[in-house]
Amino acid sequence: MGILSVRNVNKRFGGLKALDDVNLEVEAGTVHAIIGPNGAGKSTLLNCFVGRLEPDSGSVTFDGMSLLGIKPHEINQAGVSRVFQTPEIFGDLTLIENVMIPAFAARDGAFTLNAWGLVTTHGEIRARALAMLTDVGLADQAERPAGQLSRGDKRRLELAICLVQNPKLLLLDEPTAGMARADTNNAIELMKRIAGRGVTMVVIEHDMHVVFSLAEKITVLAQGAVIAEDKPEKIKGNHRVQEAYLGGAQL
Amino acid sequence: MDAILLQILNGLDKGGAYALIALGLTITFGTLGVVNFAHGALFMLGAFCAVSVKALLSLEQVTEDATQLTAWGTPLEVRVPYVESWFGDFGTVLLDYSVPVSILVAIPVMLLIGVVMERGLIRFFYKRPHADQILVTFGLAIVLQEIVKGAFGANPIPQPAPDVAKGMIDFGVAVGMDAGNVVYPMWRLVYFLFSVAVIAGVFAFLQFTTFGMVVRAGMADRETVGLLGIDVDRRFTIVFGIAAMVAGLAGLMYTPILSPDYHMGMDFLVLSFVVVVVGGMGSLPGAVAAGFLLGILQSFASMNEVKSILPGIDQIIIYLIAVIILLVRPRGLMGRKGVMEH
Amino acid sequence: MRTLTLSRNDLILLAGYTLVVLGGPIIMAPLGAGYPDLLQKFVIFGIFAVGFNILFGLTGYLSFGHAAFLGIGSYTAVWSFKLLTMNPLPAIVLATLLGGLFAAVIGYICLRRTGIYFSILTLAFAQMSYNLAYSVLTPITNGETGLQLVQSDPRILDAAAGRDYGAVLPSSDLFGIPMNGYPGFYFCGVVSIVCFYLAIRIFRSPFGLMLRAIKSNQNRLNYTGLNTQPYALAAFVVSGMYAGLAGGLLAVVDPLAGAERMQWTASGEVVLMTILGGAGTLLGPVIGAGVIKYFENIFSAFNEGILMAAFDFLPEPIQHLMVNVTSLFVGEGWHLTLGALFMVIVIFLPGGLMEGFNRLSALVAGIVRGRRDGASARGA
Ligand SMILES: Nc1ncnc2c1ncn2[C@@H]1O[C@H](COP(=O)(O)OP(=O)(O)OP(=O)(O)O)[C@@H](O)[C@H]1O
Ligand SMILES: [Mg+2]
Numbered sequence: 001m002g003i004l005s006v007r008n009v010n011k012r013f014g015g016l017k018a019l020d021d022v023n024l025e026v027e028a029g030t031v032h033a034i035i036g037p038n039g040a041g042k043s044t045l046l047n048c049f050v051g052r053l054e055p056d057s058g059s060v061t062f063d064g065m066s067l068l069g070i071k072p073h074e075i076n077q078a079g080v081s082r083v084f085q086t087p088e089i090f091g092d093l094t095l096i097e098n099v100m101i102p103a104f105a106a107r108d109g110a111f112t113l114n115a116w117g118l119v120t121t122h123g124e125i126r127a128r129a130l131a132m133l134t135d136v137g138l139a140d141q142a143e144r145p146a147g148q149l150s151r152g153d154k155r156r157l158e159l160a161i162c163l164v165q166n167p168k169l170l171l172l173d174e175p176t177a178g179m180a181r182a183d184t185n186n187a188i189e190l191m192k193r194i195a196g197r198g199v200t201m202v203v204i205e206h207d208m209h210v211v212f213s214l215a216e217k218i219t220v221l222a223q224g225a226v227i228a229e230d231k232p233e234k235i236k237g238n239h240r241v242q243e244a245y246l247g248g249a250q251l
Numbered sequence: 252m253d254a255i256l257l258q259i260l261n262g263l264d265k266g267g268a269y270a271l272i273a274l275g276l277t278i279t280f281g282t283l284g285v286v287n288f289a290h291g292a293l294f295m296l297g298a299f300c301a302v303s304v305k306a307l308l309s310l311e312q313v314t315e316d317a318t319q320l321t322a323w324g325t326p327l328e329v330r331v332p333y334v335e336s337w338f339g340d341f342g343t344v345l346l347d348y349s350v351p352v353s354i355l356v357a358i359p360v361m362l363l364i365g366v367v368m369e370r371g372l373i374r375f376f377y378k379r380p381h382a383d384q385i386l387v388t389f390g391l392a393i394v395l396q397e398i399v400k401g402a403f404g405a406n407p408i409p410q411p412a413p414d415v416a417k418g419m420i421d422f423g424v425a426v427g428m429d430a431g432n433v434v435y436p437m438w439r440l441v442y443f444l445f446s447v448a449v450i451a452g453v454f455a456f457l458q459f460t461t462f463g464m465v466v467r468a469g470m471a472d473r474e475t476v477g478l479l480g481i482d483v484d485r486r487f488t489i490v491f492g493i494a495a496m497v498a499g500l501a502g503l504m505y506t507p508i509l510s511p512d513y514h515m516g517m518d519f520l521v522l523s524f525v526v527v528v529v530g531g532m533g534s535l536p537g538a539v540a541a542g543f544l545l546g547i548l549q550s551f552a553s554m555n556e557v558k559s560i561l562p563g564i565d566q567i568i569i570y571l572i573a574v575i576i577l578l579v580r581p582r583g584l585m586g587r588k589g590v591m592e593h
Numbered sequence: 594m595r596t597l598t599l600s601r602n603d604l605i606l607l608a609g610y611t612l613v614v615l616g617g618p619i620i621m622a623p624l625g626a627g628y629p630d631l632l633q634k635f636v637i638f639g640i641f642a643v644g645f646n647i648l649f650g651l652t653g654y655l656s657f658g659h660a661a662f663l664g665i666g667s668y669t670a671v672w673s674f675k676l677l678t679m680n681p682l683p684a685i686v687l688a689t690l691l692g693g694l695f696a697a698v699i700g701y702i703c704l705r706r707t708g709i710y711f712s713i714l715t716l717a718f719a720q721m722s723y724n725l726a727y728s729v730l731t732p733i734t735n736g737e738t739g740l741q742l743v744q745s746d747p748r749i750l751d752a753a754a755g756r757d758y759g760a761v762l763p764s765s766d767l768f769g770i771p772m773n774g775y776p777g778f779y780f781c782g783v784v785s786i787v788c789f790y791l792a793i794r795i796f797r798s799p800f801g802l803m804l805r806a807i808k809s810n811q812n813r814l815n816y817t818g819l820n821t822q823p824y825a826l827a828a829f830v831v832s833g834m835y836a837g838l839a840g841g842l843l844a845v846v847d848p849l850a851g852a853e854r855m856q857w858t859a860s861g862e863v864v865l866m867t868i869l870g871g872a873g874t875l876l877g878p879v880i881g882a883g884v885i886k887y888f889e890n891i892f893s894a895f896n897e898g899i900l901m902a903a904f905d906f907l908p909e910p911i912q913h914l915m916v917n918v919t920s921l922f923v924g925e926g927w928h929l930t931l932g933a934l935f936m937v938i939v940i941f942l943p944g945g946l947m948e949g950f951n952r953l954s955a956l957v958a959g960i961v962r963g964r965r966d967g968a969s970a971r972g973a
Contacts, residue, residue, distance in 0.1 A: 050816060076818035088816065090809040093802075101806050104799050105818040113827060115800035120600065122799065161817065286709055375940070381709050382655045386868060387939040389861060393932025401926060521720060521857060528713045563729030570717035570724075577714060578705055 003028040003200050004049070004169060009058030011044055011224075018044045019055065020224040026169075026217075031191075031201045033215035033232075035208075037244070041224040042204045043085055046171050049202075050082050051075050062169060073110045079168035081161075083175055085204075087154035089161065091147030095138055098146050099129035099160050106165040132164040136190060152179040156187070163194060170194065172203045176210050188213050212236075220244070257435070258550045264439040264508060266546020267446030268294075271501035272523035273530060273538035274453060275494035281533045282469045282490050285373055286381050288388040290498055291520025292395040296364060297357055297499025298511035299399055302408050304353035308334050308346050348413045350507055357503050358496060365495025369488045392516065400513040407510035412438040416507075438507045445504050449497060450539055456493075457535070466490055525573040531583030541584055545569050603793050606875060610789050614782040618775065626887055630846075632778045634886045636785040637842045642866040642878035643785075643792050644835020648828045649864070650873035651801060653808030655712045657860050658699070658719030662692040662833045664726065664855030666840025668733065671740045671850045674765060678750035679758075681765050681772055681780065685841040692837015693830050700829030704822060707811070719857055726852035739851030765845050777846040784842065788835060789879070795831070796875055804828050805873075836863075865931070869938050871947030880946055885931070893927040895920075 006024035010017075018041045026032045034042050047053040049060055051072040060067045067075055081102075090098050103125045108114065120126075133139040136156040141149070146157055155175060162170055175191070176184045184207065191214055195201060205211045211218065211232070218235045220228040222244040228235060235241055272294055279287050311330040319327040334342035345352060372391065376384045411417070416437045457463035465486060502511070509515065526545055530537030545568075551557060552568040564571075576583060599607065613620060614636060621627045626635075645659050666688035673684040703714040726734040734740055744762055751758075765772040772780060795801045803824050806814045814821050844850055853859070862885070870881025904912045904919075922930045942949055 071820070072815040073818050073820045076816055082816055084816075088810060088813040090806050090813060092809040093805060097802060097806075101802060101814070101819070102817045104803075108799075110818060110820040111823045113800060115795050115798045115827075117799070118599070118794070118797045119799055119802055120797070161813075165818065372936075372940075379943075382653070383939055383943060385655065385709070385712065386864065387936055390932045390935030390939065393928055393935065397926060397929035397932060401929070517858070521716060524713055525717055528710060532709075563725055566724035566728045567721040570721045573717045574702065574714060577710060578702065581706060581710070 002026045004060075004062050004202070006045075006048075007059045007061075009045070009048060009055045009060065011041075011048065011053065011055050017224050019048070022058070022221070022224070022226055024219055024226070024229075026200060026202055028200050029198045030216045031195050031203060031214045033203045033205060033211045033218045034221060035205060035211060035218060036221035040221040042221055043173055044224075045221070046082065046173055046202070046204065049075070049171060050080060076105070076165075076167075077110055080171065081163075081165055081167035081169070082171040083155070083158045083162055083173060085173040085177070087151070087158050089146045089149075089154055089157050091145070093146060094143050095133060095146055095149075095157060096126065096129055096142040098157055099132050099164050100125050102161050102165045103128050103132075128164060132160045135163070136160045137186065152183050155179065156183075159187075159190070166199075168200060170199050170201045172201060172205075174204055174206060176205065176207055184210065254554070258554060259547055260435050260439070262547030262550035263443040263543065264446075264505075264546075265549065266543035267443050268501055268505050268519065268542075269523055269526045269546050270539045270542025271446050271449060272498055272519055273526040273542050274450060274535060275498045275501075276523060276527050277530070277533060277535055277538040278453075278466070278490060278494045280527075281535075282466050283369075283373070283377065283487050285376060286384045286388070287373070287494075288385050288520065289368070289392040289395065290388075290494070291516035291518075291523065292392040293361065293364070293495045293498035293516070294502035294505075294519050295396060295399065295511065295513065295516030297361055297502030298506050298515060299403060300357035300360055300499060301350050301353040301410050301503045301506045302403060302511060304356050305346075305349040305410060308332065308349050308352075312336050350410055350412060350504065353503060354500060357499050361496040361499030362492040364499075365492035366488055368495065369491035373491060374484070374487070392520070396513045396516060403513065405513065407512040409510040410506035412441075412507035416441050436508075442504055442508060446501070449500060453493075453497060454535070462486065462489070522569055525569055527583075529573050529576045529583055531585040534583070534585040537583055537585030545572065548572065599793060599797070603797065607786075607790055607793060610876075610879070611786050614786055615779075617778070617782065624887070625891065629774045629778045631886065631890050633781050633842075633846045634890075635883045636778070636781045637839050637846075638863075638866065638882040638886055639879040640781075640785050640788045640842070641836055641839035641863050642870070642882040643788060643875075644832040644839070645863045646832075646867050646872060646874075646878040647792060647795060647804070647835070648832035649867055650878070651796070651804035651808060652825050652828050654704075654707070654825060654829070655864070656703075656715040656829070656832075657712050657857060657864070658703075658715035658717075658722075659832065659836050659863055660857065660859035661699070661719040661722040661855045662696055662836035663840040663843070663859065663863075664722065664850065664852065665695050666692045666837035666842075667844045667850035667854055668726075668740055668840075669837070670841035670844035671742070671848055672733075674742055674748070674763075674844070674848055675746040676749065678748055678754075679763050679765050680750075681767055681841075681845040683750075684765070684845060685784070685838055688841025688844070689834045689838040692840065693834040696830045696833020696836075697826070700826050700833065704825050704829065716857055716860075719855060719860055723852055723855040723857070726855060734850070734852060736852070739849050741849045765848055772845050773847070781842050781846065784838070788838070789875075793875060800824070800827070808873075865935050865938075867945075868943075869934070869945055871945030874945070874947040877945050877947040884946070888930065889927060892922070892930055 002025035004024070004026040006022055009019050009022045011019040022041075022045060024045075034045065036042055044053065048055045049062075049067055051067070051070060051074075054068065062075075062078060062080060065078060067078075067080070090101065093101075100119070100122075104122075107125065130139060130142065133142055136159055138153060138156055138160065141153075146154070149157060155178065159172075159175060172191075176187050179187060188210055191201065191203075195214070201214075203211070203214060215232055218228075218230065218232055219226055220235065220238075220241045227244055228238050228241050230238065272290060275293070276287060276290050279285055279290070309332050311332050314329050314331070315326040316329050317326045321327050332342065332346060334345050336342070338345065368391075372387065376387060418437050419434045420437050420440065421434050457467055469486075502515070505511075522545075526541045527538055529545065530539070530541030549565070549568055553565040558565055598604075617632050617635070618627050618629075621632060626632070641659075641663060645656070649655055669688040669691045670681075670684035673687050677683050699715070699718045703711055703718065706714060727736055742762055744758070744760065748763075767776075767780060770776045803814070803819060806819075807821050807825060811821055840850075840854065843854070866881035866885050867878045868881070869884060870879065871877025904915045907915060920926065922933075938945065944951075
């Protein structure tokens with residue numbers, strides 16, 4: 001059994017079956033990619049992992065603990081971080097503040113009434129945040145308001161927000177969308193480094209270059225259902241996948 | 252039994268007023284996405300349309316009747332309203348019916364006020380946060396009511412109902428009870444019927460006209476309608492004008508029940524917001540249902556039997572219900588998901 | 594090592610604030626505001642607004658019901674005078690605590706919802722408090738008349754200390770120093786300095802950072818492992834305590850309390866103070882409170898006579914016209930000015946006066962730099 005296991009998950013939006021009896025096992029310490037055409041239900045599936053949506057039926061367990069029926073912050077405190085498809089950052093705050101917040105959350109828990117000590121006196125938190133910003137290449141902009149960043153940089157910032165927490169499981173929803181080629185390659189390098197530290201990752205991607213550079217296993221979703229799950233080389237040659245995904249064109 | 256009937260009747264006119272204001276508020280949220288704290292002021296402005304019309308109609312022509320003398324020996328001044336001296340009996344009738352007659356004036360005036368308000372202020376706030384919308388319209392409400400206070404003074408100005416509607420009707424007799432048990436002021440009944448008519452009118456307009464269809468579509472999904480290339484801006488303006496008119500008429504017809512003063516709008520506004528929230532933000536039937544429901548509940552809460560068990564309940568019932576509903580049914584009685592929730 | 598000192602800029606801010614408060618009677622004199630009643634209002638409403646800003650300015654939750662806590666603070670303080678002692682210290686401590694207690698209960702319920710639903714809930718609670726204070730709670734609030742001291746109040750602590758006020762109606766005093774006039778102002782002033790200092794600490798603390806994060810992106814904060822509800826509730830309670838304290842101080846300088854202090858228009862006023870000065874800034878709410886109380890005082894004192902004198906230099910018809918127009922905005926019409934001010938600020942200066950100052954100083958700095966660059970270019 002993997003670190004994340006998804007059993008028979010179903011989700012309907014009115015008449016639309018967004019998730020159709022989805023089963024998924026993610027092995028600890030691996031990079032698992034989820035691919036599929038637009039509207040296949042990939043983001044919906046991730047939403048069921050982080051408490052944004054509640055599946056109609058089925059179970060989602062992480063590290064032996066059910067992720068259903070608990071609050072998003074509890075899921076995160078259990079070690080699950082997520083990068084969203086449209087960047088979710090603190091636009092009014094500076095980059096360094098953006099990254100210090102998750103660092104505080106990781107150290108002090110979901111709520112601490114820390115109203116007396118000043119932010120500036122928490123040197124170790126600041127140092128960690130700065131190191132993280134350096135890691136994603138944004139250290140030089142640390143004091144800028146995050147809302148002013150380009151879309152690609154916002155993604156990198158969000159990645160930093162997640163990574164600074166040392167999550168056990170990292171969920172990435174199209175982490176390289178909107179990035180220039182060079183940045184994409186940097187992001188791939190970064191993600192490889194993270195994977196090297198043994199962080200389990202689930203990556204949704206449309207960019208096959210990213211998928212095949214990273215993934216150890218690929219799950220293909222189409223119209224809410226898993227149509228294939230295999231090693232990357234096998235997926236490349238899978239006829240059903242080509243059919244569903246690209247209408248028959250070669251991957 | 253008759254006591255219950257009486258309380259229901261008593262709640263109907265107030266409920267009608269709540270429903271009408273809430274209806275306008277809901278249309279404004281739903282289509283324009285604007286939280287309008289000046290909506291109560293529109294209700295008040297409508298009421299003062301009636302006051303103005305009455306004042307104009309009662310402008311008097313003063314003549315001296317030399318054949319009659321006052322106690323001081325000066326010639327008796329005879330004051331005749333111009334309308335009477337010009338139109339004779341018709342003028343008298345006109346004066347008697349000044350409240351309903353002022354509807355004719357209020358419709359264009361309120362439409363105009365709504366259009367000016369939307370073009371001059373509200374449209375700049377479509378993209379601003381709700382907090383900003385609340386604040387700017389709150390400021391506008393203060394300005395409007397202070398202007399009215401400057402022009403008409405601070406005291407309530409009674410507006411008589413037409414003579415025929417001044418009396419009481421014995422509702423009990425009509426449903427086969429003893430006379431004198433359920434006596435109800437006629438004008439309140441008129442108000443209730445009027446509010447039902449206006450509500451029906453608004454629903455019919457939304458249901459059966461192309462314009463109304465676009466408005467409803469806009470309430471369901473604003474962005475898409477905008478994308479369809481429909482001239483949303485002009486329609487928004489008209490919608491706002493209509494909402495203003497509905498609020499104005501609601502206020503105007505309410506004047507014989509509650510003598511208008513400059514801050515009546517604020518009093519009704521707070522309650523109407525509560526009504527909207529209880530009904531479900533963005534739901535028109537919800538607004539109407541909640542308006543009547545809360546009006547009736549309020550009138551039950553002011554029964555002595557109820558007050559002796561729960562002292563003060565009449566003062567807080569509406570707010571209490573709002574709190575309970577919001578906690579138990581976050582989206583109100585008939586609200587949809589995701590309206591005004593960020 | 595954890596140092597507990599403020600940054601240099603914050604120290605300057607605090608020192609500046611302290612100076613202005615302590616020197617208030619002299620500094621405000623040229624503006625015609627150098628008398629104790631008005632100065633007391635400045636600092637008391639400053640406290641109210643600073644506290645409100647901790648909720649609204651930092652978290653973005655717009656409460657339309659904070660006047661309820663102000664009123665509760667006033668009632669508590671007057672009761673403390675009646676039952677315990679005329680010493681203001683127990684009065685303000687109890688007022689703060691009760692303000693906080695009510696805020697905890699009301700906040701817990703209201704914070705189940707966000708956005709405009711939250712605003713309406715707070716409004717509903719404030720209206721309930723107001724209506725109840727006027728009706729069934731009359732034994733506690735003395736209804737429309739308002740709660741007042743009477744000579745026969747028990748004042749058990751004073752009685753135990755053998756203190757007898759004789760036949761006169763007592764007024765609040767701090768160990769013999771009367772709490773009206775300048776001593777009252779200085780008492781409130783010192784309290785307000787402490788409050789301002791605490792606000793700075795909250796702003797600069799990790800807690801304050803989380804509150805700002807709530808305003809910026811509550812979703813992200815949740816998915817980042819932080820439980821936003823207790824943070825928002827803590828902010829609500831703190832601002833309720835500030836409001837309770839302010840209400841208590843109002844009763845200290847003038848020992849009576851009335852329900853109108855809780856009306857929702859009074860809640861609107863503190864919103865306006867905060868916005869006018871600049872929500873989310875430290876100094877903004879203080880400035881907003883000062884400006885509004887100042888103009889309220891000046892404007893509402895104007896009457897036709899003063900206006901006629903003011904426009905005396907004009908030819909008579911124009912003089913009358915000017916008097917008629919301006920008298921709409923002053924005296925009784927002060928609220929019109931207030932409403933218009935509200936609109937102007939929200940429309941043109943959403944960041945409040947602080948944003949105005951910042952823009953202005955940036956402009957000036959730009960011009961100065963431009964001059965210097967120009968000069969050096971010429972020199973080169
Ligand atoms: N909250 C929602 N309410 C209704 N329908 C939804 C909701 N969220 C998603 N859907 C629908 O469910 C389907 C799956 O959406 P989802 O966002 O999961 O797709 P996706 O695989 O992530 O696509 P993409 O590659 O474009 O991001 C889509 O048809 C979408 O319109
Ligand atoms: Mg997606």
